[in-house]
Amino acid sequence: xxxxxxxxxxxxxxxxxxxxxxxxxxxxxxxxxxxxxxxxxxxxxxxxxxxxxxxxxxxxxxxxxxxxxxxxxxxxxxxxxxxxxxxxxxxxxxxxxxxxxxxxxxxxxxxxxxxxxxxxxxxxxxxxxxxxxxxxxxxxxxxxxxxxxxxxxxxxxxxxxxxxxxxxxxxxxxxxxxxxxxxxxxxxxxxxxxxxxxxxxxxxxxxxxxxxxxxxxxxxxxxxxxxxxxxxxxxxxxxxxxxxxxxxxxxxxxxxxxxxxxxxxxxxxxxxxxxxxxxxxxxxxxxxxxxxxxxxxxxxxxxxxxxxxxxxxxxxxxxxxxxxxxxxxxxxxxxxxxxxxxxxxxxxxxxxxxxxxxxxxxxxxxxxxxxxxxxxxxxxxxxxxxxxxxxxxxxxxxxxxxxxxxxxxxxxxxxxxxxxxxxxxxxxxxxxxxxxxxxxxxxxxxxxxxxxxxxxxxxxxxxxxxxxxxxxxxxxxxxxxxxxxxxxxxxxxxxxxxxxxxxxxxxxxxxxxxxxxxxxxxxxxxxxxxxxxxxxxxxxxxxxxxxxxxxxxxxxxxxxxxxxxxxxxxxxxxxxxxxxxxxxxxxxxxxxxxxxxxxxxxxxxxxxxxxxxxxxxxxxxxxxxxxxxxxxxxxxxxxxxxxxxxxxxxxxxxxxxxxxxxxxxxxxxxxxxxxxxxxxxxxxxxxxxxxxxxxxxxxxxxxxxxxxxxxxxxxxxxxxxxxxxxxxxxxxxxxxxxxxxxxxx
Ligand code: ADP
Ligand code: ZN
Ligand code: ZN
Numbered sequence: 007x008x009x010x011x012x013x014x015x016x017x018x019x020x021x022x023x024x025x026x027x028x029x030x031x032x033x034x035x036x037x038x039x040x041x042x043x044x045x046x047x048x049x050x051x052x053x054x055x056x057x058x059x060x061x062x063x064x065x066x067x068x069x070x071x072x073x074x075x076x077x078x079x080x081x082x083x084x085x086x087x088x089x090x091x092x093x094x095x096x097x098x099x100x101x102x103x104x105x106x107x108x109x110x111x112x113x114x115x116x117x118x119x120x121x122x123x124x125x126x127x128x129x130x131x132x133x134x135x136x137x138x139x140x141x142x143x144x145x146x147x148x149x150x151x152x153x154x155x156x157x158x159x160x161x162x163x164x165x166x167x168x169x170x171x172x173x174x175x176x177x178x179x180x181x182x183x184x185x186x187x188x189x190x191x192x193x194x195x196x197x198x199x200x201x202x203x204x205x206x207x208x209x210x211x212x213x214x215x216x217x218x219x220x221x222x223x224x225x226x227x228x229x230x231x232x233x234x235x236x237x238x239x240x241x242x243x244x245x246x247x248x249x250x251x252x253x254x255x256x257x258x259x260x261x262x263x264x265x266x267x268x269x270x271x272x273x274x275x276x277x278x279x280x281x282x283x284x285x286x287x288x289x290x291x292x293x294x295x296x297x298x299x300x301x302x303x304x305x306x307x308x309x310x311x312x313x314x315x316x317x318x319x320x321x322x323x324x325x326x327x328x329x330x331x332x333x334x335x336x337x338x339x340x341x342x343x344x345x346x347x348x349x350x351x352x353x354x355x356x357x358x359x360x361x362x363x364x365x366x367x368x369x370x371x372x373x374x375x376x377x378x379x380x381x382x383x384x385x386x387x388x389x390x391x392x393x394x395x396x397x398x399x400x401x402x403x404x405x406x407x408x409x410x411x412x413x414x415x416x417x418x419x420x421x422x423x424x425x426x427x428x429x430x431x432x433x434x435x436x437x438x439x440x441x442x443x444x445x446x447x448x449x450x451x452x453x454x455x456x457x458x459x460x461x462x463x464x465x466x467x468x469x470x471x472x473x474x475x476x477x478x479x480x481x482x483x484x485x486x487x488x489x490x491x492x493x494x495x496x497x498x499x500x501x502x503x504x505x506x507x508x509x510x511x512x513x514x515x516x517x518x519x520x521x522x523x524x525x526x527x528x529x530x531x532x533x534x535x536x537x538x539x540x541x542x543x544x545x546x547x548x549x550x551x552x553x554x555x556x557x558x559x560x561x562x563x564x565x566x567x568x569x570x571x572x573x574x575x576x577x578x579x580x581x582x583x584x585x586x587x588x589x590x591x592x593x594x595x596x597x598x599x600x601x602x603x604x605x606x607x608x609x610x611x612x613x614x615x616x617x618x619x620x621x622x623x624x625x626x627x628x629x630x631x632x633x634x635x636x637x638x639x640x641x642x643x644x645x646x647x648x649x650x651x652x653x654x655x656x657x658x659x660x661x662x663x664x665x666x667x668x669x670x671x672x673x674x675x676x677x678x679x680x681x682x683x684x685x686x687x688x689x690x691x692x693x694x695x696x697x698x699x700x701x702x703x704x705x706x707x708x709x710x711x712x713x714x715x716x717x718x719x720x721x722x723x724x725x726x727x728x729x730x731x732x733x734x735x736x737x738x739x740x741x742x743x744x745x746x747x748x749x750x751x
Contacts, residue, residue: 043084240395242600262332
């Protein structure tokens, strides 16, 4: 085309906007052209925004006189190296999400706002003259300067530039003005070392079991400079972590770095502890959602400048900028929390980790006692190599699983007589007991004894959960919280609780086993990692004999004295509209079972159910997780669900149900149009209201797009989404595309 602008170096830049495009700018007048992956400030509309250079081009479709010049280069060295930038671009394409927003997700908040990634950080302080001026009430006419000076004077020493960015947006101009007047000055302080710790002495290494040795050998004999995905399928306690440690040691010894992803770092301090103990001289950084913005930035810097040789983190750590990354490990790869299920950019950190390993040409290890069916399928297809650890490492026997038929049992407050008598025996023998129930709160329902009223949430199609200790009713879907009524609000009769949650089970067990100390673990008890630590310590020390909890009890903790685990109700997972519910249930049962009998004594697992003949339960009990997976995969194949098909969900919500449906209908009509032209061999299912349609006063609906071919699905989505964005109906809804959705409502 003739009217293209040709310039020596044009910067193609991604900006944090919902627009599906990049923007071209002219490089700075002087100095070097910033490399791809660097952050800069650019004029955008009538403001200055931060963008990231995606590529250097020589031609632009924008006429030369319309091209703007960048305002400022932030990074002397790119934030993202080529491989990471490639990963981000891949993610934008695959999840059909605007690149600028993808990049913004990858950056810590302060880095997104322009904080320096240099190892040394900028700090500000008031000068003596500044303190004097402040005492005299200056400056009188510049409120921003006054606020900043006030903040600096109040600080015991200096204030971090990042802190100022967080507290006083736009403080820089004020700082420059104060500096000109001689009232404040900037300095450089060494980077905080909080994120980088090295401690403890290396443990004596255990002798590997044959299975472990074989796994380590196979992985370390493969070319370390070639992509290879390994599925490490090992039962709980079989020594997977020991294998991670050996492989990490090899990689670190070669001078390369290691990235370890875990589902929830709050629940796996043990893993961090084991890495730290094994590699006392290796600086590491931890990245998870519990960090403050400053801590997260510090950990990111440590990764970026290479001082951290090992990074452990949750979902978004898959984007951590590590130079010379030589090995990726994803522990508990089946865990749903690796998938971002909210917001616009709904990525799978596990899947992106595999892509990152592929781009880098390095090995990745996916570990689990209960691999996802997708991953097992990939192993069957030969994309991943499966290594199996079938025996527990430390001479422990695998637990015995037994079903308890609730129809044939006397049941009190959710506990069958057999469960209670078995618990009695284990307590008498000095064992510890774990009780799993997938509901928190006291009871899931509050009902009237006379008129049938049931406490509903005003904002959701849901019942409110009873919290008896706190005397509250709470909605688990929107957070609504109100007083616990003593009488029925419609007829005035007495109300009663129906069903049980963790709080009630704890109470019942306390009455059944007086004098026995009981600990509870769920999201209501544990809001911070130190509360988790406190519960864990009570259990690990043996002070608590019974631990009651939700999903949290099934994850990663090593309680050697637990001899009995009880699954109170398996049935919610058996009949569910979501095709993945069975997989989740089987995983939970196996994970809970993995907590029993890790010490010298074997363990027993009791599973209470009203459907003891259900094929899912029988296959699991007779043949273990492998047999279950085989049955479940056959069902998926027959029904045409993933991994035998590719899925995407277009999700919409609006204050009026009709608006959400109308939008999805309109989106479907566009799709039908393009399918008539023979462009897209995909199947559309819906739109349909979500199973719980109203949540927090918004009505949710979804349209599923399915194809047996990945490339067909993506060609379709790429053509479809830009058209959806222009629909008038789109303006009345919030919507998001979820590629490879984990939950279907
Ligand atoms: P997983 O990660 O598969 O659950 P771990 O690596 O945590 O298993 O191992 C379970 C327990 O067995 C841990 O206490 C660990 O220290 C121990 N262990 C692992 N490998 C060995 C081994 N080869 N010899 C003795 N003990 C081992
Ligand atoms: Zn009533
Ligand atoms: Zn609600």
